[in-house]
Amino acid sequence: MNKTFKIYAVIFIIVMVILALLEVNKKETTDWRKNFDINEKSPFGLYVFSHEAKDLFKNKLKKVDQVPYEYYNQFKKEPHNIIVIENDIDKESWKKILDQVSKGSDAMLMVSRMPKDISDSIGYYDSEISFEDENVLKLTDNKYQNDFIKLDKFPSGRGFSFIKPNVEILGKTVEKKNSDQANFIKVKFGKGTIYAHSEPLFLTNYYLLKPGSIKYAQDVFSYLPDRETLWFVKSNSKTSRFFMRFVLANPALKYAWWIFLGGLVLFIFFNAKRKQRIVAVIEPLRNTSLDFVKSIGNLYLQEGDFHDMMAKKAQYFLNKVRIDLLIDTKELDTEFAKKLQLKTGKPMEMIVEAIDLIKRAQDPYASVMKEDLARINKLLDDILK
Template identity: 80%
Template sequence: MNKTFKIYAVIFIVVMLILALLEVNKTETTDWRKNFNINQKSPFGLFVFNNEAKDLFKNNLKRIEQTPYDYYSQHKKGAHNIIVIENDLDKESWKKILDQVSKGSDAMIMVSSIPKDISDSIGYYAADISFAEENIMKLTDIKYQNDFIKLDKFPSGRGFSYIKPKVEVLGKTIEKNNSDQANFIKASFGKGTVYVHSEPLFLTNYYLLKQGSIQYAQDVFSYLPDKETVWFIKNDTKVSRFFMRFVLSNPALKYAWWLLLGGLVLFIFFNAKRKQRIVPVEEPLRNTSVDFVKSIGNLYLQEGDFHDMMAKKAQYFLNKIRMDLLIDTQNLDAEFAKKLHLKTGKPMEMINEAISLIRKGEDPYANVMKEDLIKMNKLLDDLLQ
């Protein structure tokens, strides 16, 4: 084991130890998220209610982690009670619940929101009716008039803004600066009954552990008849507080993470064991053709032999005409000008002027100026475009 590998190994171990120490020594913070998880002891979990549910329903309670659609597709049941507490169900599952109610079952639905077509079929419309920081929930039945619960931590403010005439109001929300709003209703549906409560927060640990709050929960569930009860719970595992919980909770990210760590270890091992020397960069041979042309051009320019440059430019141009346009350049007459005009589409005036300059360049006795060379060069380049 060479020195480089030891350095990499020490760095890796130190980083892992630092991460472990941060995890062990981190301070616990209160989780105020509304998770409604039966295994959570956080303020808005359902740990307390889950433990008390056995006595509340007289040992006649089934906890089901399947969706209602899957459960009822596999089980044929008679009349029974159905409980749903803040569970995100698909529309088909809601339809399965209503189908069971229509056959004689009773459903206690405690959610802040369900699909609109489902709520319309029951007979109500739910909406945000308040943004108050606290309120009081009370039942309207005279035998429960002394039982209430005060919500002083993050109430949802949801209630029923529209209720059909045949729907009975069983509970309401009372606020100082707002009119009373219905939050607990009863609706007949086929042979059964649907109870809907828009604020399931009163079943969480925070409120059930407050003195007097449990009585309100008992009153609400007393509307269900004494028979087998099926509770469709949220299928959530216990939430870890590990800083990598999001990555490790997703299979694809988890495999990518372990693959990254494994690749890093292999990289360190092989890189330290056998490191290749740096390969020198070989510069490719430089194309000096352009430099050569520039040098020749500068030489002619310094000599001031514009006549020779015009002659060579004329030769290059005529050769290009013969090769590319297949025009005979032996006689620069009217016939030549006409053919060049037809194949290039350039004006006859430009072509005639170019022919005149070509002849001047080919005449060994012509007096050629720098301006003639510049003009000819531009004209011939324009003709070849």
């Protein structure tokens, strides 16, 4: 087996082991999500209510995990009670519920966000929202006026507004800084009755386990007659706590996850076998001409032989003039100066000064200073530009 493939395989195994250990050893944290799941023991699940509901409805309660549309298409029912607690059901299912109510059934709808066409049918046009940290749910009926429940943890603050005249208010939300608003209403619909409560949070585990809270829930459901009751729940299956539960719960995401893992394994396998060996970097040969020139220049500078350097610069210049400008350099006279001025376009003063310096460089007995070398170097370079 290729050595690189072994390394990839070991890394992959280590990553999977780390994920498994994190899943096994992760600490239990309180889940404060408002899931309203009958199997959840988290604060805002319905586990407690689900187990107490049988006694509350005198063993006449039936939990239905089908949507109302499918259920009522399969079964024809006599007038009965219907309960919906924060269940996101479809529009056609809502219509089926209204149809059953119109035929004599009673519905207890505990939903914080009612679909608009359903709320219009019930008898209100909008819902108010408060952002207070806590409030009190209180019934307005005289026989229940002493029963209330305090919501001190994440209340939705929703209530009913623009209520039609035929709607009876059964409960309200009381807050310190805001005026009271209706949260529990009753309306006749055909032969039946609809009860709508905008704050289903009081049925969750967190509040039902508080002393005295169960009485409020009993009072709310006491409005339903003593007969068969259907509770349309979200699901009867236990929700997995595996960290990949959302991906594995959706077929499309699940197949994409397995395809990704399979593709990753294939990539590692083929990449390890086909990977080209590293090609050594060969440094190109250095051009040492520049280093040579610098060395020679430093040598002349150290020796202080400015005259010789000046003579070589003059010789190089005259050679360029002969080859590039085609001017005879035998005699550095006035005629030479005129030709050089015409060919280069430089001022005559510059050319005359350059010729004088060239003649000094060619004279072996002339005295040359460092400044003369710098001056001739600049002049000759400027003329040939």
